[in-house]
Amino acid sequence: MGYFIQISNDSGRPIFQAAKNYPDVSFASSALFHALITASLEQGFVPSVLRADDATIGLAVHGSQGSRLGLAMVTSELSTGRTVDLELCVRWRLDALYQGALLAAGQEVLKQAASSQGQSDVIRRHLSERLSPVVDQLMAEEEEGTDPEEDGNDSPLRSLRGACAPRLGLRLCGASLEWLALGSSHIAEMALEDLLAGLSLSGEGQAHLGHAPGHAQQRVAVLCWRSRVLAATPAWRNFSALDRGLLVAMADKVGPASYSQPQRTLALEEVSDVWPRVGRPTGVQEPRRHRMASIRIYPDAETQQPLSLPRRDECSIVLSLLEEVRAGESAGEGYAQRLHQSIARCARSGGSLETLWRRLLGRTGQGASDSVAEQLLGSEADRLQAAVLLDGGGGDAVTLPTPWHVELKHGDNKVAALRRLMYWIHALPPLDACNQQQFVCSDSYLVAGVRRDDGIVCWGLSERRPSPELAAGQPPLPEPALQAVQRLLRRLPRAPGLWSALGALEQ
DSSP: OOEEEEEEOTTSOEEEEEEESOSOOOHHHHHHHHHHHHHHHHTTOOOOEEEOSSOEEEEEEESOTTSOEEEEEEESSSOSSOHHHHHHHHHHHHHHHHHHHHHHHOHHHHHHHHTTOSOHHHHHHHHHHHHHHHHHHHTOOTTTTOOTTSOOOOSTTGGGGSSOOOOOTTTSTTOOEEEOOSSSHHHHHHHHHHHHHTSOOOTTOOOOTTOOSSOGGGSEEEEEETTEEEEEOTTGGGBOHHHHHHHHHHHTTOSSOOSSOTTOOOSEEEEEEEOOEEEOTTSOEEEOOEEEEEEEEOOOTTTSOOOOHHHHHHTOEEEEEEEEOOTTOOOOSSHHHHHHHHHHHHHSTTSHHHHHHHHHTTOSOOOHHHHHHHHHHOOSSSOOSEEEEEETTTOEEEEESOHHHHHTSTTOHHHHHHHHHHHHHHHSOOOBTTBOEEEEEOSSEEEEEEEOTTSEEEEEEEEOOOOTTSOTTOOOOSHHHHHHHHHHHHHSOOOSSHHHHHHHHHO
């Protein structure tokens, strides 16, 4: 599998490119897409999706004549299903890429780059640093993160037997970010509040990143693991849903370089200029200039059992803090030192971070939240192997069972179930008010999707069990999988959003 992504200005010069397993990123490749867009605009239309047997090409244009940005994406991942459904998936990713460029550079800088007025080399370097993590999240491959310690397996299902569950945030059409819920969220919220409480006002009385006046929950902060959100403050949830997913993708790349992430550089990274869209009481979302600081936090070797270096990196979490930039405001001094002191206090024995590590590493036994997750998936007789919950309005997504516990078990068939489910969500028509159910049957499993009237969508995969009522060679009935998904939705409380419904289950 591979991809090629490009953003070019109005003259056809690329200002951003990213590629993986693409044969040749040449001038001809970049000029071809610009020529196709230009010729199409002269004829009064913009081609959106071009299909081949093994690849899909997506094109988009933003801006007016003289300051247009052309976006092109070639991928072998989205090559199955109906063209109308593929167009939705491709359009979602191209929109996320464009919003990522706006978030990273701001509208004015991007407009100058489109019209060739700005410093092209500076803009290209800037976008390369900020957008590369977004592309990695958008175009994540199924084989990503397979445990290198596993013994070799040459079967066609090797990618389905890896140790890593697929990520949903940004990559799944309509899912802006994925929450890691049902098992750690309430503990993570306590840890986040303790971390923020350690960043008190400076002695000079000036408000800086992470320690603005007021309660900790009024600050803009998020705690995440491998692009999945563990906890966030209400102020962070006021950002646009898509921008939240983009910020998490950018923050996930912070930290020292590792074997699986050699492109990392710093354990603490401060970005002085990002432009997330903030919701207002009027409902209008407008971009505001912010600065963001992110730090990767590792389990404390003194309070946790020894972990190998790859596993220690897998278990690390990222704390991100954002603050709106106001005219004439200084960045402050000593912020990094205070942040490290707050982390050290929370990570010591008995601290909130130490409790979170033990919970996430599964060393506290099965808790009430685990029981809730098992109850949602169903009993042994009608159990779903895996399920994905989507909030059609808010863009939130949640995976059952919890990906953390799945990823720590080598060769778990739940990983195969989640990846198969991810494939069929892409391949089947999306669920909406006119199409509220979908299912597919295979030789070994059943997949079903149901949309509730409040916009919550559930996709589930169950193992196919032999039925004495079916004659030899007769296809399986989809009812068991559909009924299991419907029962899961009935167990899920009705609330303003998916995150609120899951929070009600954990109380």
